[in-house]
Amino acid sequence: MKKNRTDFETRLWAVRRKHSGVQFMETFFQFNDLAASKKRLTSIMNYAVKRDSWIKEDPSVIFQFRQAIQSFIRAGYLITLKEKKWAANTQLEDVSPLALGLLSEKEYQNPLLVFKKAFREYSVQEFDYFMSGMVYFSMGVYDNLPERNIISPYIHLTKMLDAAHLILERRGKK
Incomplete structure (x- = not known):
């Protein structure tokens, strides 16, 4: 007789169909604008390091953003695992420094380098811990600061x- 066990954990990634990391990123950017996401992430960081104030946004919006970022991080990790199937090398044309953003010229040519470097330094769980900690510290007034490097x-x-965003933009041009 087969035992049926009820699993009470959330299964955001438990889907019968296979998806790629790029599809997950497309979904992320369908619901979150690049500029708004970077602004919200910066806001969370600013309030996390301020000891005497907390973020004024609705906590449910912040929590939903944290979950979206965690899914985004997993999608990035999925891309690094399947890099042989998908390459994004392009030649660097005359690009203004504003278009580069924080990316170096090498990273602009091959955006996968950004994900490789990030996951070489930090694991998915460490990014989850970071996001959870930043949301926690941005939601209230605390005497102590986060104990790890948050920058x-x-x-x-x-x-x-x-x-x-660059990967999706280039993928759309093909």
């Missing part, structure tokens, strides 16, 4: 957002 994961996330 590097923030920079990696910002660069990943730029790189993912």
Whole structure:
């Protein structure tokens, strides 16, 4: 007799069909604008390091954004795992420094380098811990600051957002 167990954990990724990381990123950018996402991430970071104030946005919006970023991080990790099937090398034309954003010229040519570097330094769980901590500290007034380096994961996330948008933009041109 087969035992049926009820699993009470959320299964955001438990889907019968196979999806690619690029499809997950497309979904992320359908619901979240690049500029608005970077602004909200910066706002969360600013309020997380301020000891005497908290973010004024609705907590449900912040929580939904945290979940979306966590799904985005997993999509980026999925892209790095399947890099052999998908390459995004392009030649660098005359691009203004404003178009590069935080990306270097090499990263602009091959946006996958951003994801490789980020996941070489931090695991998916460490990015999750970072986002959870930043949301926690931005929601209230606390005496202590986060105990880890919070600038590097923030920079990696910002660069990943730029790189993912660039990947989707180039994919749309093909």
